[in-house]
Amino acid sequence: MMRYLILYKYFLRFSFSKAMEFRIDFFFRFLMDIIYYVVNILFFQVIYLHTPILAGWSQDQMILFIAGYLLCDGLNMTIFSNNIWWFPQLINRGDLDYYLIRPVSPLFFLSLREFAANSLMNLLVAVGFFIYALMQYQSPFTALDFIFYLFMLFCGVILQYCIQMLFVLPSFWIQNKRGLIDFFYAIALAGERPDRIYKGFVRVLFTFIIPLSLVASYPARFFIEPFNPWLLIHFFGIFIIFWVIMLTVWKKGVSSYSSASS
């Protein structure tokens, strides 16, 4: 464990020095994420001009949900997203060999080696917005509620990582330079909306098959609404299933990896 922490410290050092090499790009990316946050907040502000309740939530509850998913997005972008982006290209070029022969877990190395320093700045902004949303929140809550919300959001980030990985791991077989990541980006928006807006098959799709709604929407429901044990079972059931599926697909993928570039 200690060995991995020390290794991660080196990843951080390397990522920061790399980010500082292109300072204008660093600033542009920071600005880009800020605009993304503003657009998301404005979207819900416009909706609430026409209705007092959306998906059973008032505006201050919705702001808390938005703050939650922006926090998830910030964590995902900072820790995982860049690494997942490069993943199919490494497979396609046959460069995965260099990672498979190292004396550390290749999945750990490939998932965490690049820390997005510019997104760290945005993560701080997301944290600030999260604190603001909590201060605006009108219902009473305890410290335990808050800690549990943060814990669930963290689990949501890991779940999102598993889902995203399942869209790039098929590269082992389809030899595509981007895997199915474009498909993931096309549907990722579903996780940025409260799960209650989905009905019928679409609801099943986003809460069981591609459970993007669980990432930020379910944690917000634990915080905002009375405790529902079934929701908790559903969340952790899906969480464990997706973690196991992701590890299984990874192992299968590595065993069928040809090491040839295409």
Added chain:
Amino acid sequence: MQGFSLEMMTLYYLLVPIGLRILAGQNIGFLSQEIYDGTFTRYLIYPVNVFVYKSITYLTHSFFYCIQFFFIYLIYHLFFSQGSMDPQSLFLGIGVFFIASISYMSISMIVELISLWADYIWALMVMLRFFVTFFGGGIIPMDFFPEWAQTLLSYTPFPYLISLPVKTTMKLISVSETINGLMILSIWSIFFFGIVHLMWRKGQKSYAGVGI
């Protein structure tokens, strides 16, 4: 809500993503990538103006997405819509989207040419897409925006890039409103191409042709 039935809203959100593809034409980096690679130099010796060459390539992509737009609209009307199809609005809408893509290309060129001075402009292009999508009515129809915001945005090119062509296709606005919108868009395009021209005149002096 705001004059939109469920069917209209469905069609709106079906047309927007394909419309965005018409606008975007080529992927991000259609100018900047070659500037960073240093391969942009070859256009300087081609017997055709680099911007004419790049524009034709860009608009060819847009044209193919126009065909895709046509078929998707056709399939929607044949299998999912209860209303009747208006071919005149459809062709007019596609035409407006194509003209809007010329305007979007001019804005993209400005951002792409920044690569002559800056390290990477990918994030700037993504920002541009965020702006155009949100303020153009791609995420939520502009009719839902407050009155003051709609008035303010009508002085910008954004509503004419997405909202105008989609509404023209769906026959939510009159032909005279469409023509009026196109005239405003044309003025913006001339202005943007002027900036492209100035940037290129300045920028080619600082282009080393080495790449990074």
